[in-house]
Amino acid sequence: MVGTGPAGLTTAITLARHGIEVMVVERRATQSGLPRAASVSTRTMELLRSWGLEQEIRAGGxxxxxxxxxxxxxxxxxxxxxxxxxxxxxxxxxxxxxxxxVPQDHLEPVLLDHLRSFGIARVEMGTEVVGLDGRTDDVQVTLRDVETRETRIVHARYLVAADGARSTVRDALGIVMRGPGRLxxxxxxxxxxxxxxxxxxxxxxxxxxxxxxxxxxxxxxxxxxxxxxxxxxxxxxxxxxxxxxxxxxxxxxxxxxxxxxxxxxxxxxxxxxAAQLADRWREGAAFLVGDAAHQITPRGGTGMNTAIQSAYDLGWKLAWVLRGWTGPQLLDTYEAERRPVAAHNVARSADPHGGARLAAQELPADLGGRIPHVWVRSRADAASTLDLLGPGLTMFTNGPSAAWQRAASSIPGPPLVVHDLDAITARGMGIPRGGALLARPDGAPAGWWPSGTEPAAVLRDAIRALPTPSETADRLAEGAYAR
Ligand SMILES: Cc1cc2nc3c(=O)[nH]c(=O)nc-3n(C[C@H](O)[C@H](O)[C@H](O)COP(=O)(O)OP(=O)(O)OC[C@H]3O[C@@H](n4cnc5c(N)ncnc54)[C@H](O)[C@@H]3O)c2cc1C
Structure with missing residues (x-):
């Protein structure tokens, strides 16, 4: 991981939460003291809440x-x-x-402390990437100690360039930015x-x-x-x-x-x-994320939010592949799913009237096609359906779930936790009696079934072909999740 801005820290935390060891290098000796982003969006706060950081984040705002x-x-x-x-x-x-x-210089230290709390992340401040040699199955990175100027080489299975708008890694990979650089x-x-x-x-x-x-x-x-x-x-x-x-x-x-x-x-x-998008977000085992992949003007307050949400997307997908829960083809969906959101926010931020848009226009970009938030009535702890999403797959059922439970435990793939919802919560989620909804860690639906379905067969198919959010959005438009 290159960079301890919001994108680098979010990717690293998501990997660490899945038990993946990660090395993070940052050119600066200490984190930036600039307030920069002050608007943390709904979806970004949902992610921070899922890590138990909501109160700590709000305390600085x-x-x-x-x-x-x-x-x-x-x-x-x-x-x-x-x-x-x-x-x-x-x-x-x-x-x-x-x-x-909440200012960015409050959010970043909270994220860094959280990353360190896992004890499996190696964070090297005052260390910069000065060169790399990317091959398809491995990346060789040249690091330099900013103070002593000493260099050394490390090898990484994957490299995530979260090194900001003037990304060294992006330049080394020969990836160019398109769009106005000086608006x-x-x-x-x-x-x-x-x-x-x-x-x-x-x-x-x-x-x-x-x-x-x-x-x-x-x-x-x-x-x-x-x-x-x-x-x-x-x-x-x-x-x-x-x-x-x-x-x-x-x-x-x-x-x-x-x-x-x-x-x-x-x-x-x-x-x-500036309002720019990188030509492509991946070269072999190296990925661009955050401002390295897109530059968004402060208009509308989406630069950091896009960075954090894309970083989360990349993080769980890398983790699933590294844990062996799925094949590396899942990584192809990172740019496919996140680029349309970034392109939308880049274009919006370049529009002189982009700051004047309303929640009804912009929430689809922020919330994506995640499952609906419904307070779970059968739980005493004021949990939302979003709070039940786990690091693997999460299944919500309406009514007896034993057959779904049996299927979930017998099918190889990511861990799958089944939650049997009360009838009203399930109704709020669009799950009919006897039916089920399967969701990814980001809340994107990965399958919806009415009653009378044979659990093992449909689950196996769903895991084999996890849909992209754009497919999900199409199916949402068709009413597939709202019956
Ligand atoms: C005035 C202003 C207001 C803004 N307001 C908002 C807002 O309200 N909401 C919003 O969502 N966004 C806002 N933004 C945008 C937001 O600040 C950025 O989108 C966000 O910082 C991007 O995060 P990042 O992690 O991708 O990059 P950065 O935060 O730039 O982090 C990159 C990190 O990589 C390090 N690095 C760079 N090169 C190397 C190297 N070669 N080796 C090692 N480390 C390296 C850097 O030191 C840095 O720490 C605002 C920006 C500005 C300037």
């Missing part, structure tokens, strides 16, 4: 409603608009969790100031101010009064504009509408908006 506020200054009258993230009320129906406003540029100022006091009960995920001299966005960046103020510029402005601390403080005062505000400026950085 702020409680907000998923609406954008727009006004001339933070203290003037303004309007609120819905975003592509569901509101609290929508989340309560859709999911056992909800999006979180616009932005200056972000990280600062501390008591803005929540000004905002009172107007607690939202983003504030767009339209003041003629200070048009930009204020985004909460974690607990307390930590904020980011971002201003986007046309590319025509060359060289790339930046701001001094005094200029930033002045703009923040104007945007806040409080001439007496004294923001403490902590950091000012510039970044370029």
């Amino acid at each position: 702020v409680e907000v409603e998923w609406k954008q506020w727009v006004g001339p200054t933070l203290t003037a009258a303004g309007d609120t608009h819905l975003t592509s993230f569901p509101t609290r009320e929508q989340s309560a129906v859709l999911s056992p969790t909800a999006p979180a406003s 616009s540029q932005a200056v972000g100022t990280e600062f501390r100031a008591p803005l929540w006091e000004l905002l009172g009960d107007r607690r939202y995920c983003i504030y767009a101010v339209t003041h003629p001299e200070a048009a930009g966005v204020f985004v909460p960046a974690g607990r307390g009064d930590r904020w980011v103020y971002g201003v986007e510029h046309e590319l025509a402005q060359e060289p790339s504009p930046s701001l001094t601390k005094e200029q930033s403080a002045r703009l923040i005062r104007l945007g806040s509408g409080r001439a007496d505000l004294a923001p403490r400026i902590e950091r000012i950085g510039t970044f370029t908006f």
Whole structure:
């Protein structure tokens, strides 16, 4: 694994959770202290919840409603608009969790600690990949100690390049990025100031101010009064504009509408908006994931979420192959299944109006074709159907499950756990009395059967031909899972 950003850590955790030993190298000596992503989506939170990390993640963020506020200054009258993230009320129906406003520099250390807790991951900070020789059955990687400049060679069965937008591995593999690399540029100022006091009960995920001299966005960046103020510029402005601390403080005062505000400026950085996709995400035993495979502008808040969800997809598929639960052809489905989602989010982020889309438009991309969330009535521990998904296959039945249990224990393949649901929960899942639904670890349905089916025969076929989510989506459209 190359990189301890969200993509690298998610892949490594998913492998470690399956008992696979993994080596992770990271160029930086310590993790990044930049807040960057602050919008953690519903599906990403569902994955973090499934690892027991939901509370730890939320502890580093702020409680907000998923609406954008727009006004001339933070203290003037303004309007609120819905975003592509569901509101609290929508989340309560859709999911056992909800999006979180948490900065990336809180999320990453939580993920790294979780990875280390398995005791089977070797994490080498201050170590970079400087070259590789990829063959079909093995990858030879040249590593360099950033401090001593000493190099050494390691061999890996698979290599996952989660080394970000300027991926060394991608370049070494000769894979090119397609799409605009420079759409616009932005200056972000990280600062501390008591803005929540000004905002009172107007607690939202983003504030767009339209003041003629200070048009930009204020985004909460974690607990307390930590904020980011971002201003986007046309590319025509060359060289790339930046701001001094005094200029930033002045703009923040104007945007806040409080001439007496004294923001403490902590950091000012510039970044370029790009909307690109790598030509291909795999070369032999090397895979690209996250920003190495796609660059998504911050518009709509999907870059990290796409990275984490693709990394989870790659992680469980690699683990299944390495555990011998399935053949290596499963790895071909990684790009086939995740590329359409990334392409959608790349295109959306390049659209100047992409940030204004609604949850009804964007939830299909975030949630994918996962099984529905239904609270399981027969359990006392407030478990969702999503909480029952395991690392192998999970079967949900409605009514007597002995025949399904017998079939599940006799068929070779990934471990298969059967949950016999109460009638109302099963009804919410679209499982008729006597029927069954089979799901992959990511919740994508892998089979649905009415009553009267012969369990052993249909299960064997389903395991042999695990469907891709696009097939699943087609079948969902046909109503196959909703009868
Ligand atoms: C201002 C801003 C706001 C954003 N807001 C959002 C948001 O609200 N929601 C959202 O979903 N996304 C957002 N994003 C996007 C998000 O930050 C990225 O998509 C995310 O960081 C991608 O994760 P990654 O793990 O793929 O790459 P990275 O986070 O870039 O991690 C790559 C890692 O690889 C390491 N590395 C690089 N080269 C090597 C090498 N040769 N050897 C070893 N290690 C190497 C790097 O040091 C780095 O730690 C935002 C981005 C910015 C800039």
